[in-house]
Amino acid sequence: MPGRIPKEFIDELLLRVDIVEVIDARVPLKKAGKDYKACCPFHDEKTPSFTVSPAKQFYHCFGCGAHGTAIGFLMEYEHQSFPEAVEELAGRVGLQLPRESLVSSEKTEASANLFRVLEDAARYYRSQLRAHAPAIEYLKRRGISGEIAAAFGLGYAPDGWDHLVRVLGKEAPQRELLIQAGLAVRKEGGGCYDRFRDRVMFPIHDYRGRIIGFGGRVIGKGEPKYLNSPETPLFHKGKELYGLYRARDAIRSAGRVIVVEGYMDVVGLAQFGIDNAVATLGTATTREHLERLFRFAQEVVFCFDGDRAGREAAWRALEAALPILHEGRQISFAFLPEGEDPDSLVRVEGAQALQDRLGSGLSLPEYFFQTLGAKVDLGRLDGRARLVELATPLLSKMPAGAFQQMMLDRLADISRIPSTAAAERKTAAGPSSRDFRRNYAGPKPPPSVVRVAAALLVQNPALIAEIDDPELLGEADLPGMEVFQKIVQLLREQPRLNTAALIEHFRESEHEPVLARLATWSHSSLAQDVRAEFQGALSQLRLKAIETVTDRLVQKGKVFGLSEAEKTELNRLLTAKQEIRQTAPTH
Structure with a gap:
């Protein structure tokens, strides 16, 4: 079947790959008898229960149950697809992928061409930045140094309708490729024109550092202020986060990730040594965004404007987070003074003051009950009943466990209706009699x-x-x-x-x-x-x-x-x- 990787190739690959080396490069392992151990990268723990067996070439966490081969680890830890994980491991051990397998999307001719034209466009935008003084002056006014601009690969799309098209789209197939990559827009009567014009360009990278799209910030007057690439075969706004590829190591080192609203916030914070920040790409925070971030750190801090729009964005992020708030995961919300954003505030207050703000933000429980409590009159019986009606459907989305129970207990304290918490706990988190019998019915029979x-x-x-x-x-x-x-x-x-x-x-x-x-x-x-x-x-x-x-x-x-x-x-x-x-x- 076209596109399938032969089983024989997978077999040979897993005979050559050493899972200990693959995992140790990402999660430092310590020898423990015949195996290796570490704190599990897939859930929060203080005592190592993550075991890697060189004999079996298999990993298993006795805490959360995560397990798999070297292929499975890359899929889970790096968010790679199966073909992508196979390709990376094959390159590691010097195996050539079968030509007929068309291993992953980038191996198809169309996707390979899209990656190529995006890289070509990035080089063109960078060259244009060096040649356009107004764009350089804009970045200087924003306090962006040449070193940081280079580190993020910033560029400039010149004003005019077809500068990029004339350089990279001289032939019809090339112009079609520019359209597919989201770099050009098709005209109704035929032909195309540049999507990005008179904008500072921010290349957007995937988890492997490949450019998959762009964000453009207008320099002068014009709308929209920020313009992103459209959805393409490579670029999906609901999955990607600006700056994540560059920030991964800093996030792991800090133990937390800062989520801001714009490209310039990420770049501006990096200018002051705060490298663990990412931004959503003009869309609300999604569950996929959060699942990806929690792979790198157990704490996510949302740093939004304190205005209505910022708080609405924060609430949408909270709703997306509730179903995946397993024990150990923490979310906080730091709201900035009106009219300020992280980029501007860090220049006024400095990096440490901003870090202090982030550290003293509202925890998710505080923000949850503060927001819902503001919608009701807690001095009235019917107001407290309304709070229960608003909170209960949301809390029911949380995974059953200690955190959910504590949220229900807090709801009971505020509403002064303790029976609510007890009822919810019984249905959402309490063990059934069958569970009790299974756990306490005496010694287990011998295995078959x-x-x-x-x-x-x-x-x-x-x-x-x-x-x-x-x-x-x-x-x-x-x-x-x-x-x-x-x-x-x-x-x-x-x-x-x-x-x-x-x-x-x-x-x-x-x-x-x-x-x-x-x-x-x-x-x-x-x-x-x-x-x-x-x-x-x-x-x-x-x-x-x-x-x-x-x-x-x-x-x-x-x-x-x-x-x-x-x-x-x-x-x-x-x-x-x-x-x-x-x-x-x-x-």
Whole structure:
């Protein structure tokens, strides 16, 4: 199928890649016995529960349950697509991607051309900035140094209708490419003209540092003040954040990210050494924005104007955040004096004063109840009831847990209707009687022999050499045998697979979660002599399979009789059954 990456390539890739090196480059690991550990990058914790196994080439967090291969880690941590993760790992180990796979969007000819024309446009805008004194003077008036302008790749789109088109769109296919990249606008009567004119240009990068679009700030009079690239195959405003690629390391180091409203705010803060700021691209903060930011830091601070528009933007951000506020994630809102923005205020007060403002902003709970409380009269009974009506639907969107319960408790305190919090807690967060029985019903039964055999095989794929009778084992009528048989079949066909490659074969299938659990399952039987344990489990499976087949033959013999071949087979199986019982230990 065109566009698919061959499974054989994935297998070879995961045999060559070292997941420890991949993760350690992003999350420093420490040796812990045969494995490596770190605090999980996917949730907030103080005691390391994130484990990376070089033997399995697999990671697992015992705190939040995150797990996967090197491919899965890049997809989760770097927000890469599957093809993009494969491409990065292949480059790391020197593997050439199959030409026929068309690995990722940038590998398609159209997308590669879009990236190229955007880079060409960025170079053109930078050259124009150097040649236009008014644009340079504008940046100087805004306090932007040449070093910062260069660091952010700032440029200038000259005034006029077709400067860029005449340089990069001399032929019809080139002009079409400019339109697709959002750099030019199609005319009704044919042809096109520059989208950006007389504007300081801010290139927008994706997570890999590739230019995917632009923002333009008008220098003189004109509307709109800020103009962004339109939606294109590469650029999606609801997913991207200006400055994130450059700010990633600073965000991780600071432990928090500052979200501001404009490009100039990000650049201006960087001028004063505040490098952990990003901006949304002319759109409201989305859940995707926040999920991306929480990958880099557990604290997000929104720094908005204190006017009506700023507070409306803050409330929309709060609503987007509620469904993803797991424990450990924090959001604050710092509202600036009217008429000020981060860029202007940092120049008046200095970096430390602005940092102090950010640190003393309203926490999400404070802002939540302050905003809703201002809409009702808390001195009246019906006003407090109205507060409950306004708050409850919003709080129900939060993940069940301690934070949601504390918000409900706070609502109960303010409204003086404690039964509300109790009822909400019961429905939203309280354990059911079934949960109680599951957790406290006494010691757990021993694991099934199929689970033990499957886990041993997933964690030690070389054990496939111990299986010489897969057809017989398939006769065992036991829960889980379907998955076990699929693992056996795959490893018999490709015995070189390691744990990571084995699991990747089942990506996006119904069996993927099962294999992931088997790969991370810890049990005493898995820590012993794995070969002996596996042989013991196989003996039990063979016994079950033999019993199933012999019962079937005996029943057939009673009704229809057996052929000579069937009689011979029945005797052989009965003898094998007796030998297994005499030599194999029972589990």
